[in-house]
Amino acid sequence: xxxxxxxxxxxxxxxxxxxxxxxxxxxxxxxxxxxxxxxxxxxxxxxxxxxxxxxxxxxxxxxxxxxxxxxxxxxxxxxxxxxxxxxxxxxxxxxxxxxxxxxxxxxxxxxxxxxxxxxxxxxxxxxxxxxxxxxxxxxxxxxxxxxxxxxxxxxxxxxxxxxxxxxxxxxxxxxxxxxxxxxxxxxxxxxxxxxxxxxxxxxxxxxxxxxxxxxxxxxxxxxxxxxxxxxxxxxxxxxxxxxxxxxxxxxxxxxxxxxxxxxxxxxxxxxxxxxxxxxxxxxxxxxxxxxxxxxxxxxxxxxxxxx
Amino acid sequence: xxxxxxxxxxxxxxxxxxxxxxxxxxxxxxxxxxxxxxxxxxxxxxxxxxxxxxxxxxxxxxxxxxxxxxxxxxxxxxxxxxxxxxxxxxxxxxxxxxxxxxxxxxxxxxxxxxxxxxxxxxxxxxxxxxxxxxxxxxxxxxxxxxxxxxxxxxxxxxxxxxxxxxxxxxxxxxxxxxxxxxxxxxxxxxxxxxxxxxxxxxxxxxxxxxxxxxxxxxxxxxxxxxxxxxxxxxxxxxxxxxxxxxxxxxxxxxxxxxxxxxxxxxxxxxxxxxxxxxxxxxxxxxxxxxxxxxxxxxxxxxxxxxx
Numbered sequence: 001x002x003x004x005x006x007x008x009x010x011x012x013x014x015x016x017x018x019x020x021x022x023x024x025x026x027x028x029x030x031x032x033x034x035x036x037x038x039x040x041x042x043x044x045x046x047x048x049x050x051x052x053x054x055x056x057x058x059x060x061x062x063x064x065x066x067x068x069x070x071x072x073x074x075x076x077x078x079x080x081x082x083x084x085x086x087x088x089x090x091x092x093x094x095x096x097x098x099x100x101x102x103x104x105x106x107x108x109x110x111x112x113x114x115x116x117x118x119x120x121x122x123x124x125x126x127x128x129x130x131x132x133x134x135x136x137x138x139x140x141x142x143x144x145x146x147x148x149x150x151x152x153x154x155x156x157x158x159x160x161x162x163x164x165x166x167x168x169x170x171x172x173x174x175x176x177x178x179x180x181x182x183x184x185x186x187x188x189x190x191x192x193x194x195x196x197x198x199x200x201x202x203x204x205x206x207x208x209x210x211x212x213x214x215x216x217x218x219x220x221x222x223x224x225x226x227x228x229x230x231x232x233x234x235x236x237x238x239x240x241x242x243x244x245x246x247x248x249x250x251x252x253x254x255x256x257x258x259x260x261x262x263x264x265x266x267x268x269x270x271x272x273x274x275x276x277x278x279x280x281x282x283x284x285x286x287x288x289x290x291x292x293x294x295x296x297x298x299x300x301x302x303x304x305x306x307x
Numbered sequence: 308x309x310x311x312x313x314x315x316x317x318x319x320x321x322x323x324x325x326x327x328x329x330x331x332x333x334x335x336x337x338x339x340x341x342x343x344x345x346x347x348x349x350x351x352x353x354x355x356x357x358x359x360x361x362x363x364x365x366x367x368x369x370x371x372x373x374x375x376x377x378x379x380x381x382x383x384x385x386x387x388x389x390x391x392x393x394x395x396x397x398x399x400x401x402x403x404x405x406x407x408x409x410x411x412x413x414x415x416x417x418x419x420x421x422x423x424x425x426x427x428x429x430x431x432x433x434x435x436x437x438x439x440x441x442x443x444x445x446x447x448x449x450x451x452x453x454x455x456x457x458x459x460x461x462x463x464x465x466x467x468x469x470x471x472x473x474x475x476x477x478x479x480x481x482x483x484x485x486x487x488x489x490x491x492x493x494x495x496x497x498x499x500x501x502x503x504x505x506x507x508x509x510x511x512x513x514x515x516x517x518x519x520x521x522x523x524x525x526x527x528x529x530x531x532x533x534x535x536x537x538x539x540x541x542x543x544x545x546x547x548x549x550x551x552x553x554x555x556x557x558x559x560x561x562x563x564x565x566x567x568x569x570x571x572x573x574x575x576x577x578x579x580x581x582x583x584x585x586x587x588x589x590x591x592x593x594x595x596x597x598x599x600x601x602x603x604x605x606x607x608x609x610x611x612x613x614x
Contacts, residue, residue, distance in 0.1 A: 184536040205512035229491040307567045
């Protein structure tokens, strides 16, 4: 199965207690695509500037990612700078230069129109909706959003949420979106807005998926997957996008979509997130094997499963 | 098997978004004893004042708890007032009246000396150590502490930690005790201080147990148990002590102490914590059945286990 991701490609400048990295390849589309590439065919729709070289592109193509949807615009690629010096759980943004990303209008190549799975990365909700409406034949749509859109474009976001099957956001975003300080109550309220399932990412505590009654299976019992206790998180950038890539990539790799597949996908999300933070930027995600991934999946299982 | 708990008995005045309760029976010893009473024989060592009535005592004795170690002192019972109006995860203390608890010197009745399991509730570390040294024949000692002792009596606490097999504290306490902002690193540093295992309680995200190499089994892989996503937490007071009661009580109920028993105990800790917060004070913990507990254990399993 093929999954199409619409998101950002960026050059990140990052400082963490473990060191720093300047102008390394990043962006939600990049992290998602690399993580998902270990499970299924991945197609990227994004925009870059003149400074995006063949070498940068090869980071994706070496992983088999189809980059024909990457538009080259005049100007510079999106740049972001941030630090996690005081708190590894939340970036402090130093600068954001949208550059070519400011006028991004996703264009889906004809060859991508048959993608069965779609992931709407964290871009303006109206662009997310436009992409989704264009992709009529997708089986499942995942989506992300952030505080900026929840506060600034709530009306548009509300429309987009009706088109998303599984929304993946973090604790703070879920509480803000629902206007409720209890996560389980917030989850119920978000599900009323449209998605059939909601993944809430808790950072180092893992993630919980909440289901609408009867969505993808029986009942509405939530399910929780862990994160790996790690003594050193080198660089948290992209952990959430890598989680989404592992989660959606695994689902796309399976014949059918049911609760058991989705539960395993939640584990694979955690697995890919745990790899992402081991090295700066996307370095770790570029050089994994399926054996690495399966071994870590087993670690996640041992961490949570009774005998 | 019998477990002896040394802790506080208190009258709590609590305000939460769900309501309030005045002068209800509480204290670490009470919550622990009630939770553990569903698994094993429980003996309490604590101090109360003239205001502790036969009716209060019957809350414990109705659950089969042996109260012969409850000393009656002249004066009033420990009183605490707190609220969770802004944050269900952390109490804001309104008042603390130590009363008879201020001069508490635990005295172990001769009939309790054969207890195989011991839990040192959150009291002065020197008192914890004295009790532990008196109880020479215990198989396993669990212990709790808090920020107040970590900051104020570190030297005494360091001595006590050498006498504790399993320490149960929360995220903030673990980071403070280790002087490290990373939980897994903090865990490693705490284990160097003495305990063979460390349970870190994450509130609504569950708990993780870290092991010293080869303690209770093979290797040192951590294990994580969930908390139950609950739409309404009526009163978080005593959740941690109830967790400890379920955890230690289950271990005491088993023939041997190994990793699998400890993992299940971590689940039972979460189970008892989840019951405790459903009603104000100890009300829910007074009226459970083993079937209620087993059904919830099953819920915890379904929440985390792949098929």
